[in-house]
Amino acid sequence: MAPNTAAAGSTGKYTTGLKRTSLFRIYNHYRLIISLMLVALLFIDPVSFDTQFRLPYFYQLGAAGYLVLNGFIALSLLAGFQPNKRHITLSLLLDILIMHGLLFASTGITNGVANLVIVIVAAGNILNPNRIGTFYAVLATICSLSISAWAVLTLDGPGDDIVRAGSLGILYFATAIILQSISRRMIHSEALARSRARSIAELENINQQIIQRMRTGILVLDRQGEIRVANAAAEELLFGIPGAMKTPEPSPRTLPAPLKLRLEAWQQAPDKRTEPFQPTPTSPLLQASFTRLDREPFKQILVFVEDLSKVTQQAQQMKLASLGRLTAGIAHEIRNPLGAISHAAQLMEESPNLDKGDQKMLDIIQRHSHRVNGIIENILTLSRRKPANPxxxxxxxxxxxxxxxxxxxxxxxxxxxxxxxxxxxxxxxxxxxxxxxxxxxxxxxxxxxxxxxxxxxxxxxxxxxxxxxxxxxxxxxxxxxxxxxxxxxxxxxxxxxxxxxxxxxxxxxxxxxxxxxxxxxxxxxxxxxxxxxxxxxxxxxxxxxx
The missing domain is CATH 3.30.565.10 (Histidine kinase-like ATPase, C-terminal domain)
Known part of the structure; x- marks a missing residue:
């Protein structure tokens, strides 16, 4: 059981990794759009931009660099690069630092770019719903408070910036806690769903194996009588080809003519048992039973095909057991007088006074005595038959x-x-x-x-x-x-x-x-x-x- 558990765990981690990569691709599209918008805003009102921002040159350089970085990551992902957990963590940390760098170079914590940090913290806690997600909130809070404190101490900025930075810090932590809780529940639900899906798949596989290994043939037919599903036993009994339908969606096959006649007879009289049949001269005697799968009459038909030789064999064993008890009782009663008759005929043959008619009668007696003895021998052979030792x-x-x-x-x-x-x-x-x-x-x-x-x-x-x-x-x-x-x-x-x-x-x-x-x-x-x-x-x- 350990290898299966390990395999299941590795499969779960692999699936989680693929999902994390997909989410990161979506997030990268979002920040590529944001970086394009930040660069586009530089060309809308360049005069007010130069007069209002603290470090316009560094803001321009940071926005352009952020666009180049996101474009490079997008091209890498498009080329087939698969980021791991460390790449995603580093990318999010850079986003937090770059956004706060833009805040520092612009008007400070009051700039609307501060709201984008909330999205970064939220994305970080969705992609990494653990202690690293909390670290994103801590880093964002420290950076926001540092920018506000620097502005108050060196630029005589309003003290409200520190309060605003603290409020943003609380919002960062609230976002991290809420999204971590939601993410954990989603991960738990996903793991539960994956476990149930795996259990269903295992049960389906077990059922498939059971159906394929059953000695009773099972067929699913459509309205026209064409075979849609057949197990190996049905293939062997009807066509002499066990396991021929191994493809997930086999092409329809036509029923053998004797079975098709039984199907038509059942459709005319569903309550009547059909007669046994042989698909080919070398096939065993088979018995078919029909039932419908859908409520609509005869839309899909389930057919059970049984090898009557197995039933006959069991009946023969019971019959031979009774025959053995019978022959054990009558063998002595028949063989003794039969031996006496045969012996008397042999003695009469030695008589010199026999004419041709008497000799002919003695021949008849001897021939039929041997025949009766042969019948007894064959019956005893049947009743004493040992099980096969193959x-x-x-x-x-x-x-x-x-x-x-x-x-x-x-x-x-x-x-x-x-x-x-x-x-x-x-x-x-x-x-x-x-x-x-x-x-x-x-x-x-x-x-x-x-x-x-x-x-x-x-x-x-x-x-x-x-x-x-x-x-x-x-x-x-x-x-x-x-x-x-x-x-x-x-x-x-x-x-x-x-x-x-x-x-x-x-x-x-x-x-x-x-x-x-x-x-x-x-x-x-x-x-x-x-x-x-x-x-x-x-x-x-x-x-x-x-």
């Missing part, structure tokens, strides 16, 4: 290692397995649990090889590591050369127990997406307008903590 991973290197390890498990399979590996340059690191994402890739690779073989007769897939458009996140694509996925199957593809393979359990892709969500990654089916299917895993920014 590491910061170099995606390109890790994917190459995965390819080598996976090919070793395919050595005895015919036809031989081929995996084409592509890696784009400059891929950022990703944070995920290696074992869980490896399980996802194994599942996707097995599916891709199987469907590629069905379509082309070759077990070939393509693994491609790339980078998102914002250069912030890495992704891995698994491309097969199979028949592809029909439009009817796309919506249900990641639902549990949904499968187009008669021998499948329908839990592989569901489990794969669950594992990706646990690592804050997103698994999606990408339409690349090429034969086959392409699944893409888009990872979270590496700085995000899982």
């Amino acid at each position: 590491d910061l991973v170099n995606v390109a290197d890790w994917l190459e290692e995965f390819r080598a390890d996976f090919l070793q498990t395919q050595e005895n399979i015919s036809p031989p397995t081929q995996i084409i590996l592509k890696s784009d340059p400059g891929i950022p690191a990703a944070r995920f649990d290696k074992s869980q994402i490896e399980q996802v890739l194994v599942n996707l690779c097995d599916n891709g090889l199987r469907y590629s073989q069905q379509e082309t007769g070759e077990r070939t897939i393509e693994l491609h590591a790339g980078i998102t458009a914002d250069n912030e996140r890495a992704w891995i694509a698994i491309k097969d050369f199979g028949p592809g996925i029909t439009e009817d199957s796309r919506e249900m593809l990641f639902e549990p127990f949904y499968t187009t393979d008669k021998g499948g359990t329908g839990l592989g892709l569901y489990l794969a997406r669950e594992l990706c969500e646990a690592n804050q990654a997103h698994l999606s089916l990408v339409d690349d307008n090429l034969p086959g299917s392409c699944f893409r895993i888009t990872f979270a920014p590496p700085g995000r903590i899982i």
Whole structure:
């Protein structure tokens, strides 16, 4: 906290210094005008001037010198000279001495120039509201009394001059005391206002940081639906570009088409909750909530965009906890009779008296026994899933290692397995649990090889590591050369127990997406307008903590 306090104090002193300089510039303009007027008066009535003034020559020289001095200071300030406190103090002291010199050379304390000394004392106490301001009043009083006393003693002047000088001295002190009090109050008020402004600025900065770091996307829209303000989460969720709007006044951006449709639906029926949407095929499922900021309907609209995958993940955790308790109870009840059925079928296969019809029935029993056992295994895997233990991973290197390890498990399979590996340059690191994402890739690779073989007769897939458009996140694509996925199957593809393979359990892709969500990654089916299917895993920014 000490550095911040020191910085605040230095900033306050710097601001006070700038204000003092500005006030001194104004004061210098005033005395430049006064010095011009004093010189101009010398040419109005030079005859009476010569007869009435005590030392006309010295008065002329003093007025002209005062004009030259003020002109020089004005030019210096115009050239960029920044006077400090000592310069201002010296200038004011010279003003007091020069003015009293002019009084001495003119008609004395009765001259109207004496009134200008009050302005100098006032200016001094505004510019320096401390003991130096009092010293200005003391010096002016001493000079006025000295001139009056000299006139009375040497020139037989009236004694009223001393009384007048004393009255001026009282006026000098009164001016100093009043202006010092006012100046101190103004300085205190200014310091209080500056402190409050700093507090407001700090709160605004804190609020800005909180809004920018929120996981919920926040948007402010105008009447036409253009984005005026967006936090980083909204940019990432809607456009895949976190932190793109870092300028104070970003240019308006258009809403993604799915969100714009929800906005129009909300404007027609504000009380109705809008449907979830996906801005792009690779984006997570989002939910938008709308509210208006102004009293005038729909002038400014506040939008909250939530990632439903987080809510879904929490719901899945609760569901899996219940599923774990359920499977723990039924696994024993199902596996025991299932094992007995499978064992009995194996014994019957050893019988020499089986005909082809019986053998076909036994094959059906064995195949479906394995399928039921696979379903139980997958459900147990879901219920026993451990929390992600993420590491910061170099995606390109890790994917190459995965390819080598996976090919070793395919050595005895015919036809031989081929995996084409592509890696784009400059891929950022990703944070995920290696074992869980490896399980996802194994599942996707097995599916891709199987469907590629069905379509082309070759077990070939393509693994491609790339980078998102914002250069912030890495992704891995698994491309097969199979028949592809029909439009009817796309919506249900990641639902549990949904499968187009008669021998499948329908839990592989569901489990794969669950594992990706646990690592804050997103698994999606990408339409690349090429034969086959392409699944893409888009990872979270590496700085995000899982």
